Amino acid sequence: MKNRIIIFILFLLPASVWAQDAPVTKGFWDDPINHPMAPFYALMALVVLVTVLVFIVAIMLLQVLNTFVERAAKEKAAALGIEYKPEPSWWQKLDRKLTNAIPLEKEATIELDHNYDGIKELDNHLPPWWKWLFYGTIAWSVVYLIVYHVTDSVPLQQQEYENEVAMAEEQLRKIRAAEPVAAIDEATLSYTADAALISKGAVVFKNNCVSCHKEKGEGSIGPNLTDEYWLHGGSIQNVFTVVKNGVPEKGMIAWNAILKPEEIRDVSFFIMSLKGTNPPNAKAPQGAVWKEEVKVEGVQADSVKAQASL
Ligand code: HEC
Incomplete structure (x- = not known):
């Protein structure tokens, strides 16, 4: 009996989880004392409490009564000299109704013709x-x-x-739109040692x-x-683009999924500021020497591209 009650309570638990799906408004528990419904809820709680108490007392009285009736x-x-058979309790009756089980003493009537090493089979009903x-x-x-699937009324x-x-x-779009920061991208970015x-x-x-x-x-x-060697070009545009889009096949992450545009700008500025710092144990140069102002036959853009694709 105790176990069944515990299982029943466990079944009720998810109800509180579903309750949290409700839209987020200022709830009762945010400020219970000053909530307009507080007196009503308090009254209801009292009514429930009293009901439960009355119920418990009633059950106890019933049990006492039962003991007297049984005695x-x-x-x-004993006076009549016959054997005393107790009435089945309401729980036993309910159990029998729900399972439709054949009482022990009548089991012989539903025994099947199977007998494996003394283990017999009963032709019981499916429990209702x-x-x-x-x-x-x-x-x-x-x-x-x-x-x-037919009316499609629920997704x-x-x-x-x-x-x-x-x-x-x-x-997210609304939040982004509300942000005052102007769009930061490689097209408009220029480096200042800020x-x-x-x-x-x-x-x-x-x-x-x-x-x-x-x-x-x-x-x-x-x-x-x-150093002055770069795989993807050393201009602020090049650095910003590499950090933003990454070189995934070479193990450099596309950071635009993780960092905000302004963070990519800031870190690119930081990288630009590292130029010529000559730290100890530096890795051997990779890529080509980058020159900021490459002017070959006056076509700067093309040579920047050529450098970048190295
Ligand atoms: C998991 C390792 C890894 C991490 C973390 C990483 N990088 Fe890289 N990065 C690389 C590799 C590898 C390359 C070379 C890509 C190639 O070979 O094309 C690279 C290349 C670069 C380049 C281009 C260098 C060039 O020579 O053109 C820049 C700029 C850069 N990373 C900046 C960053 C910044 C900024 C961060 C942090 C936000 C970062 N990286 C984090 C691995 C990493």
């Missing part, structure tokens, strides 16, 4: 509770089919997920890049970022 029946049986649950699932499947899981993603994206931005960039570098480019940018898994 009287026993005495009567189980049968009705099964019929219930069949009925439910019809409702489910109509609601989800399926996949659609639900997509709706939520769309909602989140819409929220100490504030560079020191912010140093923090970003320390948190994300040192594992491959080392503390001072001298390089280890990733190339040396302090």
Whole structure:
């Protein structure tokens, strides 16, 4: 009995989880004392408490009454000289109704003709509770089919997920739009040795890049970022683009999925500021020498591209 009550309570638990799906408004528990419904809830709680108490007292009285009735029946049986048989309790009756089990003493009537080493088989009924649950699932499947697949009145899981993603994206778009920062991209960016931005960039570098480019940018898994040799070009546009889009096939992450545009700018500025710092134990040069102002026959853009593709 105790176990069944515990299992029942466990079944109730998820209800509190579902309750949290409700839209987030200022709830009762944020400020219970000053909530307008507080007196009503307090009254309800009191009513529930009193009901429970009355219920407990009633059960106890009933038990006392039962003991008396039983004792009287026993005495009567003793006086008449017959054997006393206790009435089945309401729980036993309910159990019998729900399981439709054949009482022990009548089991011989449903015994099948199987006997394996003394283990016999009974032709018991399916328990009604189980049968009705099964019929219930069949009925439910019809409702489910109509609601989800015929009338399409409720979204399926996949659609639900997509709706939520769309909602989140819409929220993100609103937040982004509300941010005053102008769009930062390689097309409009130009490098200035802004100490504030560079020191912010140093923090970003320390948190994300040192594992491959080392503390001072001298390089280890990733190339040396302090020399004048560059794999993808050494202009602020080149550096910003590489950090933003990465070189995934070579192990350099596309940081735009992790860092904000301004963080990519700051860390790019920091890298630009490393030029010529000559840290000890620097990695051997990789790529080609980068010259900021390459003017071959006056076509700067093309040579920048040529450098970048090296
Ligand atoms: C998992 C290792 C790894 C991490 C972490 C990493 N990088 Fe790289 N990085 C590389 C590799 C490898 C390359 C060389 C790619 C190639 O060969 O094309 C590279 C290349 C670069 C380049 C181009 C260098 C050139 O010579 O053109 C820049 C700039 C750069 N990384 C900046 C960063 C920044 C900024 C961070 C931190 C936000 C970072 N990296 C984090 C591995 C890494």
